[in-house]
Amino acid sequence: MARIARGPLDTILGLRLRRANGAVQRHFGEHFADLGLTQKQVSVLWLTGDHPGLAQTDLAAALDMDRATTMALVHALEKRGLMTRAPALSDRRKIAFSLTSQGSILLDKAKAAVDEHEDWLKRRFDAAELATLEELLARIYR
Amino acid sequence: MARIARGPLDTILGLRLRRANGAVQRHFGEHFADLGLTQKQVSVLWLTGDHPGLAQTDLAAALDMDRATTMALVHALEKRGLMTRAPALSDRRKIAFSLTSQGSILLDKAKAAVDEHEDWLKRRFDAAELATLEELLARIYR
DNA sequence: TATTGTTATACTCTATAACTATA
DNA sequence: TATAGTTATAGAGTATAACAATA
Numbered sequence: 001m002a003r004i005a006r007g008p009l010d011t012i013l014g015l016r017l018r019r020a021n022g023a024v025q026r027h028f029g030e031h032f033a034d035l036g037l038t039q040k041q042v043s044v045l046w047l048t049g050d051h052p053g054l055a056q057t058d059l060a061a062a063l064d065m066d067r068a069t070t071m072a073l074v075h076a077l078e079k080r081g082l083m084t085r086a087p088a089l090s091d092r093r094k095i096a097f098s099l100t101s102q103g104s105i106l107l108d109k110a111k112a113a114v115d116e117h118e119d120w121l122k123r124r125f126d127a128a129e130l131a132t133l134e135e136l137l138a139r140i141y142r
Numbered sequence: 143m144a145r146i147a148r149g150p151l152d153t154i155l156g157l158r159l160r161r162a163n164g165a166v167q168r169h170f171g172e173h174f175a176d177l178g179l180t181q182k183q184v185s186v187l188w189l190t191g192d193h194p195g196l197a198q199t200d201l202a203a204a205l206d207m208d209r210a211t212t213m214a215l216v217h218a219l220e221k222r223g224l225m226t227r228a229p230a231l232s233d234r235r236k237i238a239f240s241l242t243s244q245g246s247i248l249l250d251k252a253k254a255a256v257d258e259h260e261d262w263l264k265r266r267f268d269a270a271e272l273a274t275l276e277e278l279l280a281r282i283y284r
Numbered sequence: 285t286a287t288t289g290t291t292a293t294a295c296t297c298t299a300t301a302a303c304t305a306t307a
Numbered sequence: 308t309a310t311a312g313t314t315a316t317a318g319a320g321t322a323t324a325a326c327a328a329t330a
Contacts, residue, residue, distance in 0.1 A: 008192070012185075014259065014263060017279060020279040022320095024156045026322095040297075062151075065297090067312070070312095071312075088311095114154065134155065138162075167298095180319070199288065208321065208323085211322075235289070290328105292326105295320105296320085301314100302313100302315090304311100307309080
């Protein structure tokens with residue numbers, strides 16, 4: 001049996017989404033192996049760089065994550081010296097995160113790598129198609 | 143800080159893809175909790191039902207999985223009595239998989255649940271938008 | 285030599301539950 | 308009561324490496 005015709009399975013949108021996402025994650029992983037960062041980690045660093053002082057809940061909400069999932073992510077980044085924590089002034093339950101200088105430097109490198117990765121992904125589409133795809137995808141999670 | 147503006151992060155197509163996929167997986171999980179099947183497991187049962195006698199390599203290729211990943215999936219389904227194995231006649235390295243009657247029954251139920259799940263997902267789009275989205279996604283993994 | 289199945293192993297992501305401190 | 312952070316734990320998905328049997 002040389003190749004399986006997927007047939008009806010191809011009509012499953014959820015599966016197409018999963019396969020497309022998988023392909024992108026794999027490429028991301030290869031592209032970022034030297035930086036030692038996952039997609040989620042880059043997202044956390046990026047958000048923290050843009051919004052110094054944010055709390056874990058903010059990260060969780062912005063990235064559709066559970067609190068516990070966020071903890072594990074942030075903890076790993078702190079351990080590597082990329083993020084630091086400080087007590088939040090407004091609300092003592094919260095913790096204000098910011099990037100270390102090391103984190104800032106790595107984020108800059110990561111942003112450049114993200115650009116290349118996104119070019120690889122987006123070169124499949126022209127401007128109109130890209131805008132359409134972005135809008136259609138947003139309808140799913142928004 | 144009430145809500146974080148994602149800003150530039152929203153321009154990352156890979157992240158939109160991940161969030162959309164995550165939202166769909168979460169809904170799938172809730173919807174299929176009573177059947178005790180994951181999306182991947184349903185895909186394996188579905189393919190095996192459509193192509194009895196297929197080998198692990200066929201499943202791996204059809205679903206973009208590693209051989210080892212496929213093993214774990216198939217093994218769990220065999221353990222639950224949903225799939226069985228037989229030696230492949232053409233090539234003694236291969237194993238021919240097929241569904242048990244129990245697997246067939248569960249697959250039928252799963253297909254009905256998939257229909258409902260897909261309706262939930264697809265009601266966001268009209269026919270033209272759906273066709274466009276499917277085609278654009280296929281460009282990523284194809 | 286290459287492919288198929290197998291096992292061991294490990295890492296990421298995700299989520300639930302229960303706890304503490306604060307609001 | 309509700310929220311924020313924390314910890315422990317578990318399951319799903321993914322992948323690499325190494326091995327045996329077969330092609």
